[in-house]
Amino acid sequence: MPVYTLTYFPARGIAEMSRYVFAEAGVQYEDIRVTGDEWPKLKPNTPFGKMPYLTVDGKYVAHSRAIVRFLGREFRLDGGDSLTAARLDVWIEQLFETYSSMPWTEEDEDKKAKLLATWEKETLEPKLKKLEAEINATGGPYFLGKDVSILDLVIFSICEFMKAKWNLDFAQFCTLTKLREAVAARPNIAAWIKKRPE
């Protein structure tokens, strides 16, 4: 088994989906957490001056989504064939595009709340309804039906982040709620959630 190290800030952020993949696969890795004080010194020695990055026997894999896809292939959580893997990728990109279109830079709180409400109705809702229709077509609870994949772990992680950062609970999306409950109940995921740092 290769030696894996995952380096990120002491936060969940865009590294947690990869930590979930390691947890689900039951694979050991070094979970390196770099503080804000340590970061300026480390930054010039990282692949692209950003985190997270992974090393595999000393070779780097950078960019959070490239990391998650690589781990999916490594641990057979990528659907097993190239078309299925591509369908997972499509939704990973779709979800990150949706998340990037949130009103991140608006500083006026009233304007931000209005923009968020519009974004929820016009962007989030149609995208998640379409995602739910695709999950329902497989019978669920996961995107591929009975087999969990990196996409389910990415969905779980993004929803968790949006809840913490934007207080969105997605309660109106029943299929998504079932998927999140199914992920949370997986023994390795539940064990990671219990033991991980705050």
Ligand SMILES: N[C@@H](CCC(=O)N[C@@H](CS)C(=O)NCC(=O)O)C(=O)O
């Ligand atoms: N496309 C990259 C973005 C990475 C990124 O922006 N990382 C931020 C933390 S979430 C970072 O390293 N910020 C510190 C810096 O830019 O100095 C990815 O998905 O990994």
